[in-house]
Amino acid sequence: MSNDLSRRTFLGRIWKLGIVLIGAAGAWTTWDLLQPLPTTGFGGKVRTIPPTAVPETGAVEVLAAKAHLVRIDGELIALSEKCTHLGCRVPYCESSNRFECPCHGSVYNRAGELLTGPSPRGLDRHPIEIGADGLVYIDTSTKIDGVSPGTITMEEPSPGDSCAVEGGH
Template identity: 50%
Template structure:
């Protein structure tokens, strides 16, 4: 009889331990799933690379973010490659040093500021932050480009690219 009780007690404890472990595993999984993702696809945050590698006189394309990064002084900025006119992708033209939209001929300077063409404003920007020297673009946080007006930089304009961009 005593042996039977010991076995029953043992099995009861094992069940309690098993249920306890299952509850801990379920709680951990729930907590993990509900945590916001540090890095994700377009619409979320995307790591670019070291801030010190962001070009100051040109741009770097970041396909995952549909963006170009460049420097505005010491600040890293990210421009959405989507034209504010009708949404074409606006390529950077290395020879002219500006963005040239191939669809209807809107032009923007290196900071995405409006230069000419049918676009109603400059290129839209994504929010950026630098964490431990690494640039992160928040593609879910978009600021519309500034309306046409004076440019904040004075950089020379070279020969344009055929059909816009691809320099």
């Protein structure tokens, strides 16, 4: 009888312990998921700005990610600022509304599509995600190849002069 009772007590305690452990694992997982993404420098996930801070026009340079954030038809895109020709840094030119490589003259539209120049493809992209803190994170550890030359999905006017110095290095 007392042997029965102690076995019952033992099994009851094991059940309770199991339930406590399952609860603790669930709480840990939830806590872990709610943590902001780890902030690292270039080569990792780079914490940037709120999505609402990226305007419908122009581009926002994120130096730490060596990238530009643009909004195309409402969608946020992170474009690498490394020219796909020979790797020069490609700035956004406000007057022409284009990305213009100062090295050999490649020009890209705001979606990073190649308009002219020797580059083999459009500007590469990085995945982005919105962290638990509501900010945009650019994953610079991953690169998505830019689109092939001739792929133009958007037409935006070029209101003014080019910024690039042709033939410069």
